Amino acid sequence: MVLSSVLVLTIIGLVSAVLLYFLLQKFKVEEDPRIDQVQEVLPGANCGGCGSAGCRNFAERCVKADSLEGLNCPVGGAETMKKVGGILGLAAAESTPMVAVVKCQTVCNERPVTSKYDGALNCHISQTLFTGESTCPYSCLGYGDCVNACKFGALSISPKTGSIVVDPDKCTGCGSCVKACPKHIMELRKKWPKNRQIYVKCTNEDKGGIARKDCATACIGCSKCVKECQFEAITVTNNLAHIDTMKCRLCRKCVAVCPTGAIVAENFPKINN
């Protein structure tokens, strides 16, 4: 009894194996083996930071491309792209590592709170209803759409202040949070050694007086920083200063002259007064 079942199953198995082998030969899809090799060295986060629909799609694009110009994996950085270049026999394009910053100070005691929101805790939903619980219509809503979008655990909401905090060591600069934020508060900036960073931590485009009333640390567009900057890195458009991350040399002169403290310097050693 047992023997017959073993026999029958073995025969079925053998017949199926032979059938499948020939079917595989007939319907085989020819694929460049290098796609698999490239995918192997990619980080596999499927974050979409490269502009492709996941790592496999990016690998396909790399294999098809004649040069790696414009193709960059922000998560893996230069090292990964060098490996990809090695597989494909192409020179990896130069890329600058980036890191996300939050352009709003969102410390609740610095901006008057005018209302209380009790709807679904989602920035996009809140955004369609009103501009936020504070007076500043440009400010961070604080429901963490960016935190949910981050696949690397680099973002968190500070329990103390309610503001969004970026862990620069974990951030890969993929830009998911930039796309997720309905208020356009997140920005990708050049990653400096020791995670040093200088930027305008504000997105308020109102005139100085109104901006100041909305928030004590708002950029009022006074242009003092523009005059101070020796590298022509700072521009003021729509009453809002912006520091070009590629031109900035971290001299910190603009930080000292900013009357509202909207320009912040992060991870610098403390200056002794």
Added chain:
Amino acid sequence: MKTFRLGGVHPHDNKITAAVPFRKVPVPEEVTIPLDQHIGAPATVCIAVGDKVKAGQTIGNPGGFVSAAVHSSVSGTVKRIDRVRDAWGVYHPCVIITVEGDEWLEGIDTSDTLVKECALEPKEILDKITASGIVGLGGACFPTQVKLMPPKDCKIDTLIVNAVECEPYLTHNHRLMLEKGDEIMVGVQILLKALGIKKAIIGVENNKRDAIEHLQSLLPTYNISGYDIEVTPLKLKYPQGGEKQLIQALTGRVVRSGAIPAATGAVVQNVATVFAVYEAVQKNKPITEIALTVSGKRVANPGNFILRIGTPLSAAVDMAGGIPDGTGKLICGGPMMGRSMVHLNTPANKRTSAVVMLDESEAVRGKVENCIRCGKCVEACPMGLEPYLLSKMSKMEMYDEAEQHQIFDCIECGCCAFSCPSNRPLLDYVRLGKAQVMSIMKSRNNK
């Protein structure tokens, strides 16, 4: 009694101000008139700072085909043309006018005398409606002249007048029917003439018995020379005032998914719009005033008000006795579809229909629990959708699936969230998904 077939809910109607006649809010010292009081392109300014304007004068011309003109509601000097934040912090282009006296533009009849005869041709009527900046005053603010010029393949046979007012607390349409019944009837005749048809149905919910009887008593006077106007009482059910629901309730016709309501052969106009059409065509008076209900269970002196466009809402609320203690939410519009406001220092405009002040206990949202798959939201949805599923899809960003489940059919009435025993924010997520799906569809069509 007639009503729509699918779904619907029965919120307590709380029509506490139904017996309170309109009161006029005095003209303020300064008005802020938004230039985007309608769906479509904002109006383009046609005056300059320092200009003297009279009440009823055009200050903004339509900025496109789907757009409406904007008029000064007062006489005075233009002080500023600037972006102004509304009650939700959103910027709107506005014209700020300092009031000097109350002088109306020549040719505008501000008296209460009834003008019955209208000798104008349909084209002239449409031109007058366009020039008077008339938009749907039921809340959507869709330019009326566009609605009166349906696509050629839609054969219109019925005009439906939406006098349902199914939102709880709101009574200004009810008062308008009682106080301006004759004017509304003339307005209906004008609209019928513009559309080139004879048949009109006025749909009124059955909690407004006095209005139904008043309008019915007027019918013999106005059903002359072939006009066939009818007043139909409707069974109480929210959202009866929805365009698609009302067409179904009154004619039994169903607006198919993705089709415009005019495809059923019916054009729906709000009763306040009909009155505005009467004033524009017979009296040359553009929309310069709006009716507003200020209500709430604890409000000292709730009532219905008429105020000039651009007057801060706080002026009407002050006349109603101010904000009572223990108010949890100030809602612009009705409690079902309105939005709660951050402050009242925002100008009244064509979009404003009511200020409802809810108690803290009424206003608070319940604790969100898990979905128990009871299906109450599915039962309540007047469009036959599955809100629990759509909200989950929106939350998980499954927009393709949401599109297949016809999320774009949602009319955002809030029946799902109202009926949910787990207090889930169903509509919040469905609305988010709807907006995303609509933008995806739009970008696909543009390709």
